[in-house]
């Protein structure tokens with residue numbers, strides 16, 4: 046996900062039906078709890094005492110050490126529960142991970158933008174373990190062929206985006222769900238494809254024809270964007286310190302048929318727990334990599350199939366010497382003539398790393414063609430906007446392919462038309478023993494790290510309540 050552009054120019058109160066805050070308070074509280082949780086860690090950076098375990102008996106097993114799993118495990122460990130945090134890969138963070146080896150500077154392979162509410166105390170968060178968190182520079186640039194759009198043209202884009210956003214939002218507050226594309230204004234002329242990209246592939250990881258207007262409208266919130274100079278994934282790594290995480294321990298089966306305990310088959314043996322929180326992505330659930338015994342109830346089974354993951358990837362290019370002449374963290378779009386378009390985040394945190402983001406149907410097709418095809422597209426796209434000399438300036442290069450990551454299998458969830466209620470179904474537990482958490486289980490903050498975090502915390506609270514009962 047890039048800048049949550051559909052929200053930038055939208056005042057929340059502006060969109061709410063008169064006399065309501067359209068759920069805004071709840072969302073701001075959610076946002077606060079995400080940051081409040083991170084802030085609390087500045088004072089309590091490590092838990093440290095709980096032994097990691099992939100076998101034996103614990104109070105609660107948490108499957109997956111992404112944002113949701115880390116949040117859940119922290120909440121449970123803080124409540125004094127014996128927890129096992131089981132992670133299939135050899136690292137924590139899931140879809141929020143920072144790589145420093147590829148480019149020699151922090152490269153967020155997944156989440157990069159820290160979306161927060163306007164009132165969060167970000168300066169305090171900067172105190173967290175020497176991390177530098179700073180406000181994303183305001184403004185965007187629009188390239189029209191080889192030149193930049195002037196102020197009037199930028200205003201035109203802003204107005205077109207706002208109109209489309211409002212139309213889709215209004216449709217999302219209607220009686221029956223529909224595809225966002227059905228509500229999309231058909232008179233945006235030459236800006237139509239750009240706005241479609243910004244609100245669809247770039248924000249929701251899906252084309253607007255595949256985005257439920259209900260889901261789109263539900264996700265609205267007031268936001269500011271921040272970056273972490275050391276990488277968003279580095280924050281998660283820090284907050285996972287001291288947790289009883291068991292890496293390289295994929296869970297293959299969850300048996301919740303017993304009355305008093307759940308049994309998990311892991312790569313290193315059997316683990317028994319009173320309750321389980323499953324935070325793996327929808328892609329992993331849909332591929333039935335984890336077998337449930339008894340089978341998932343039909344409601345859950347269908348919810349997993351209905352709430353699919355969209356496609357979103359970064360094409361990362363090292364461009365030393367700033368050949369594009371852009372500032373640190375400048376965002377550039379193009380006035381698109383086709384759906385083969387992208388967004389550029391230049392000179393990430395003042396480095397030579399530039400990220401070209403693709404998504405939706407075009408992104409999925411391109412990613413399926415492989416990393417070389419993605420890099421070719423990225424360099425060609427830049428050359429089309431900034432001139433052929435850019436080609437020779439590219440040094441190291443890489444493209445993520447989240448659809449192909451075996452333990453994720455997609456980018457992030459976005460409900461297709463008619464399927465938004467599936468999020469609610471996934472928040473129902475199985476026999477009061479198994480809970481689901483993760484970005485997809487959050488009805489308003491889906492597709493974000495904060496959404497995953499909040500959902501993990503909520504699932505942990507539900508488990509604690511159940512165990513105390």
Ligand SMILES: Cc1cc2nc3c(=O)[nH]c(=O)nc-3n(C[C@H](O)[C@H](O)[C@H](O)COP(=O)(O)OP(=O)(O)OC[C@H]3O[C@@H](n4cnc5c(N)ncnc54)[C@H](O)[C@@H]3O)c2cc1C
Pocket residue numbers: 046047108109110111112113114131132133134137138139140141154155156157158159160294295296297324325326329334335357358359445447452453455456457482483484485491492493494495497
């Ligand atoms: C390219 C991209 C860009 C994004 N940009 C942003 C952004 O800028 N800002 C933002 O807020 N969000 C962004 N997102 C979304 C954000 O990354 C996710 O919403 C969030 O990280 C999901 O966290 P999670 O805990 O729900 O799931 P995950 O991060 O997927 O965590 C699940 C974990 O479960 C593990 N697992 C899977 N199967 C098993 C198994 N069988 N046994 C044990 N472990 C298992 C996985 O390895 C993984 O670590 C982006 C996502 C992508 C892909």
